[in-house]
Amino acid sequence: MPAGEILFFKSSSFSEPSGPPTHTPIQSSTHIHPPWHQVTWSLLPQLRAADLTAVLDFVARARLSPTRTWLRRCLETSLPHLPQVSPRDLPGLLFDLTELDDRLFAPRGAAATAVTCAFNASPGGGATVALGDGFPGPAAVATTPATRASEATGIAAATKPGPGDIGQQRGTTKESQGKIKGGKGVNDGGVGHDDDGNDGAERGLEALAAAWLRRYLQLCTEKLSRFTAGGVAQMMVAVARSGGLADARWLQAACATLASKSDVLGANDMADAVIALAALRRRRFEVLAVQPSTRNQGPQPADAVSWGGINTADAAAAKGVASASASRSSSSPSADGRIQREQRVLLEALLSRCTTKLSLLPDDRLVGLMAGLAELDVRPDSAWLGTLLDMTLTRMTSEAAAPSAPPSLATLPASLPMPAPMPNPPERSLQEPSTAAVTSSSPSAAATAESDLKKLTPWAPSDLRLPSVAPAGSGSVSSRAFSPRLLSELLVSVAKLGVVPPRRWTRAFLEAASRQLEGFDAASLNRLLWGLVVLDMRPSREWTNRLMEHVRQCLPAEEQRSGGPGSADWGERYDMPLVWAAGQG
Structure with missing residues (x-):
């Protein structure tokens, strides 16, 4: 032929099927x-x-x-x-x-x-x-x-x-x-x-x-x-999704090119570029956090080093190899500095141009943008964050008129370990004077960037999710309704950005979560409880009782799913939500 x-x-000419895979792999022995x-x-x-x-x-x-x-x-x-x-x-x-x-x-x-x-x-x-x-x-x-x-x-x-x-x-x-x-x-x-x-x-x-x-x-x-602006953004997403380790020169060139074309970048591509940058950074730190002595001792446990973050047990190991990792990764300080500068220029361009395009973002990209900024240790100014909170507030209140049926727990992703409580992040009042559009580490501080990231990740759940579709279909599958997963990730992102949301936002969030409370799986409950504790949110006694009842129902389901004690899947910290609930009322 x-x-x-x-x-x-x-x-x-091909329509993507909505059912299960059309081919079941045949055993190699045949x-x-x-x-x-x-x-x-x-x-x-x-x-x-x-x-x-x-x-x-x-x-x-x-x-x-x-x-x-x-x-x-x-x-x-x-x-x-x-x-x-x-x-x-x-x-x-x-x-x-x-x-x-x-x-x-x-x-x-x-x-x-x-x-x-x-x-x-x-x-x-x-x-x-x-x-x-x-x-x-x-x-x-x-x-x-x-x-x-x-x-x-x-x-x-x-x-x-x-x-x-x-x-x-x-x-x-x-x-x-x-x-x-x-x-x-x-x-x-x-x-x-x-x-x-x-x-x-x-x-x-x-x-x-x-x-x-x-x-x-x-x-x-x-x-x-020869790439279009959207093509550069999608290429960065594709590389991040592949799980490969991107080299410094490619990343520097991609950031510089995308910054020069950011004025014609679409809303979804802007969010995807931020998410991809954060995912590439996370991947690099995940690799550096693995001790050399453990690399040849078989695969790590599922919760030891994951895309979602470094757990508490790995934090000590990460400290032990931090200096060695820094020396390896900073073998070319000038290259690290150039990458830092190009990323800063790109993020400033993206944030300044996406303010007027936030309303065009579907909910999953909007939450992903917030999670990516938090992962990159970027702190936008108060006016930008205020616009972002107003946007999410409007959507949560508008969706109240037509609530969707909660998804089945069987269709939701697996649980994450329950994080230990951590002190509140530095508060950022929305009334403070505007500062620079992006606040991040200077190029000369590249050696300390890794340690800065690890200060938060051992406790905080990560909410970074890469777009899971190819560029041709990215605009047709995005959600326009806050699911339980998105609600929990939204709350954690707000907490990581150091924002104290106004009362009307808190009220709208609790109402939106209440309508879908039974749809939260263990991973979403993990993030929800973490955000409630860090932001010191105090829902009503009735709301708290419903939440804790659902937590108790999820533990046996997790035990049946994982084949082990449900409390162990939550990092053996089931007492954390109990203590938090006891203080409500």
Whole structure:
């Protein structure tokens, strides 16, 4: 089939299904693949750049389940075609690959180290970002002979056939040759085996993904002048969602380009850019917070280091490696200073221009914007914050006339550990004189930025959620109603920004939460209680009793869901809401 005929995969004629995934992965022991898998497998080497993006868009939107072998072949065959992908399609390409496997680009093994260590150590290999021995990232975006050589070495190692495909060398035994389905393997056009669970093949995929992402960031940097303003914002969101470690030069260039085009940036893209910046910063600190001695001791517990923040137990570990992390991350102080300046300029431009566009933001983007600013330690002036509070107040009161049915607890996300109480943040009165649009650390204070962030994160729940849809559909799925999750995240964001909301805002919030109180899951209750304590909000006795009754009902549900004591899922701090409730009335 000619490569051009694959255009029937274009997503413009495809409507995204609303039901469960259309394909249930088949056990690798059967070595049977669905028709779409076999067709695309044979076509991948023949696809042009435009056709490649169309196929990936189709597979992602159809919610198909490609195997790890398929993903490996996709990266392997698409890498040479990346320079031909247009800037318009680059954000969506990374979105789709992350949608197929949200851990594809997250550095988590020694195989990724093999790709980037030689690059970082090579003389003339461009700028490096030292992020720790076990967590190599896309280290630079400068193309030099040394980087090309090291990249080629990494790709060759990554694409070397694994032991579950065609054997590691020509002298394989008949027993190993018998593992090849139909006499064909991954590299000669056959469907091959599903290498899920194969350690060697998995390491090869990690190395290949690291090389692919580095090349992707390099090309994005080279083509930044051809991106639209919205395209730059969506590219930043795509990189943040991928979980990969973005290098300093790409981030600096992206911030500078977006700041220069911010006057034509849409409201959603403005919010997405702030959320992406905060997520990239959070990802970097998460990596630096892991002790070197624990990197080779197996996976961390689910609640040890998470996207949502660093828990109390990790705070001590983070302190122990803070100085080492600072020395690694500040290996180029001038580069850190430039990034700080570019981010500051970008945030000032975004905040000054989005004031008149706040009304255009759907509720999820509005709350995400507030959470992102809090995560970045940005403190807008009182007038800007007052406008933001008035906007949320208007929406909470207008939604009171048509309350929606509370969502089922079964459909809500899993719980987070219950945080310990912390002192109130510095209060910011909305009557104080206006200050600068953005208050943040100076470039010379880059070395202290990490410790400043860690002062808050061990106790405060994080409310940062990246947009989970590709750019083409970002405007159609945003919510215009405050769900229980958004209400709880709104309250925590207000508390983290150090704002003391007026009484009318507090009253409207409590009324909005009361209408959906039974819809709060354990994670939302966690944030709600934290915000109530920090802001010293005092609801009525009736409201408090309803809340505590729902808390007691959620604990058995959490115990059944997690298979353990519900109080343990809340960080064994169930006494905190009880003490708070006892003081109300």
